[in-house]
Amino acid sequence: MFADELKRLDPDLDIRLWPHFGKADEIEFVLTWNHPLGEFNKFKKLKCIASLGAGIDHLLRDPDLPEAVPITRVIQSSMAQFMSEYVILGVLHYCRQFAMYKDDQAVKRWQPRQPILARDIGIGIMGLGQLGADAACKLVQLDFNVAGWSRTPKTIGGVESYAGDEALDDFLSRSDILICLLPLTPDTRGILNAGIFEKLPAGAYLINVARGAHLVEKDLLAALDAGHLSGACLDVFQTEPLPEDHPFWNHPKIFITPHISSITDPMAVMPQILENYRRMKSGKPLRHVVDINRGY
């Protein structure tokens, strides 16, 4: 499918589909998503590993990832738009109690509830990359009080910036709704844990749309059951599809969606892939190169 699209863009491309890649030493450029571990070692002349998505955690799980080969990711504006829609929906769905009204409807109960007003709460976004920054801006436009936490300080109109470990506690203490849009790296794996939850205001709400591995699932269950957190909207999980016996499924405070917060349109990023392939061939600097040490 991707090969067809690339061929359409450039009929002269020499494309090999794994595992039928021919002579390994002829492979200079790999386009990949969730590859089988250890395969890259075969390609001694590799010059670029191109991730088909925005994240590269699927690459970093390979202990044999060749260190000297640059890794690129793709950037897609529609991905941010789509993610921001989900984030706004998750926030308003909670503030305006649509899940409760759906339950009310099932039992024909007419019961207006006190809504959560934008002016009364703070929203905290962990991660202010392309996705986090877009969501932050759009929530500001809706008059929410938005803060962001990132590795380095960011300047985004109307968004309070908190940076680094030393600012984390202050950031958490004003986040009535905590939204995780961090990249998954060794530093951020399991970051949504009991230590974080206890620093959130009582009654805080969690929205995780990044990766399932950001969340320590048992810590969330404990914080919900203790009543410290009021609920969670989760789109990503340690294991997907979420196993049938998982306690999240029928937890009354958890709203589940099946990893649909963002979509990439892989066909739409093929020109980016081709552009980097041509840059590689002509010795120009690659675009969207990932810093392996940061993980994004």
Place this chain on the structure above:
Amino acid sequence: MFADELKRLDPDLDIRLWPHFGKADEIEFVLTWNHPLGEFNKFKKLKCIASLGAGIDHLLRDPDLPEAVPITRVIQSSMAQFMSEYVILGVLHYCRQFAMYKDDQAVKRWQPRQPILARDIGIGIMGLGQLGADAACKLVQLDFNVAGWSRTPKTIGGVESYAGDEALDDFLSRSDILICLLPLTPDTRGILNAGIFEKLPAGAYLINVARGAHLVEKDLLAALDAGHLSGACLDVFQTEPLPEDHPFWNHPKIFITPHISSITDPMAVMPQILENYRRMKSGKPLRHVVDINRGY
């Protein structure tokens, strides 16, 4: 409660609480919401009827409304903010299928669904007053294609304006999601009817957040059951609370909320009321006077 707030703002005010209004001829200014019919005739020296809300349909239902007395309404920016939140939520809740995912969760079903993309649909807003204009702007910021229909043409950035009866069919034909934010007037009562629905694209979705009397409820049921409309999000109804035996309650394509789309904060509008009272006393022009013939 309102009397206390007005007294706090101006301790010299002479406030009478119905039905203990003393001598009827001493009443010059009435503050009211859903008044008992026919009462206004008692007040021969009335100079202003102030509605406690943005709508005045509760006044117009009185056949004995004194014609010569100006009617004012209140304008509250937080009302538009709150309504726009609901409208955005209603749109995204439909496009991103949160109601279906909630049903899926109840039966532990992991089933990603094809979302409705903003770029693929048109949103049509009937009514571009304070509320409609605000919702239109915010939906444009989220990259939806938004058109508005109103009595007279409006210029709102990014919003296609359709005006008058002659433009209605064109407006409807491009509205995959139809949102009613019209004032309730003799012209708009029952406007959401079979004749309108059949001009919408197949699969269109209705959001009514204006008044229950805008909608011909049996026509909606027929359009849903015929499969021409795909669903509806309704916050207002002919009879509220919605009667227990009403077919909307357990209709699988209807999402119900109990008239919570917007709230007025009556205490916050007391300064507007006082301002108009003082204008009346000093003979200055009143603010937010309603044109009875338009009905808003």
